[in-house]
Amino acid sequence: MPKKSFSPDIKIMAVRYLEEGLYTGQEICKMFHVSETTLYEWHAKYEFGGVTELIRPAKNKVYSKELKQSAVEDYLSGNYSMFDIQAKYGISSLSVFKKWLKLYTSHNELQDSGKGMSQSMTKGRKTTLDERIQIVQACLANRKNYQETASQYKVSYQQVYQWVRKFEQGGEEALHDRRGRTKPAEERTPEEEWRLKIQQMERENERLRAENLLLKKLEEIERRYR
Template sequence: MSKRSYSAEEKYEILKALGDRSSREVASLYKVTHSSILVWKHKFDKWGLEGLKKSSTWKKYSKELKLLAIKDYLSGHYSIREITRRYEISDASVLRKWIKKYNSHSELKDTSQGRTRAMTKGRKTTWKERIQIVIDCLGNGKDYQEAARIYNVSYQQVYHWVKKYEEGGEEALKDRRGVKKEAAHLTSEERIALQMKKLETENERLRAENLFLKKLEEIERRRK
């Protein structure tokens, strides 16, 4: 299919063919992608000929809108095209860039404000708080940004806590600056209790990962 640029008038002429043919037939006839036909039709239905014109201005998106759009995509309930329409995103490629950035653990920012301090400032937390934050984050498919927002901590804190938890369980989340009891000095009962706790932690982690994998599989099935 051709990837050349089309004027608003050319797009309109192509869309007029939809009166006698299906969108796929029109796409094949004019050698454009089927998704382009659907996007043009949506924009024309909503804004008329003006909606088919290429915008000369940089559209601004808030960080909150980006996260909402990404969460809708990860839920598997909506297609890229549906989310693009829902949030009035200029193009599907824009949404794909946000998703790629999110999956690479890069921080999303307000388009209109450049650098942002959101989710970069950490705070002191207790051991129990860190455990709760990690469990919630794992149960939500490792949504680090959402966990950071909910618990008012930094993205980096959540990311490192999850990594520590996966490697060493709840004990790894303790503040090691204090005095800790060496394993060699534990009583047999304490060793058994610690081992049971580690097993519970590992089972909880595996359950969270299985839920996340099932969610990803469901998303892939919906896209096929």
């Protein structure tokens, strides 16, 4: 039986109800005819990637050996739940991740999935600052599809993921060779401080514009339910 599909509007509304405590998880599941597992998968995706993670179109995914191993090791560290891991690594379902976990804990080797995935696409490599900026911009433009961006630029999934996170936290300054840490405030020049504030404001404005558009759509849907 094919997996039931839900529109982005339904996903966003369900997560918003859960976030705001308007209804219990069970009430939301009954309202939208969704399982608790699916609801909390949506919530984890929202926490890691915001609204864009809920509206990303479904694709046939391929996963590198490196991605699978990183995901499993992150989970076994005890710092993340399975829902967190699924959202962080863009895994299509919990059942997919459970297969990787079973293989790994049974001391079997994890393999690249999908055809045509070369080793050059799964290994990290040295990059220039300009390359990192270009890669981050491409990943954001592609709704944070880390795997696809990594394959396109022949870098590792983890590199793309870390660069995007650093960029979101500190702008282009965070992508320098000092591993993404911005200068302490007392070391920044007035120009650097101003540039950083502008970058943060621009990112926040972009996020607010996107969320405002979705909120308007959600209000229309909520009116239909009243």
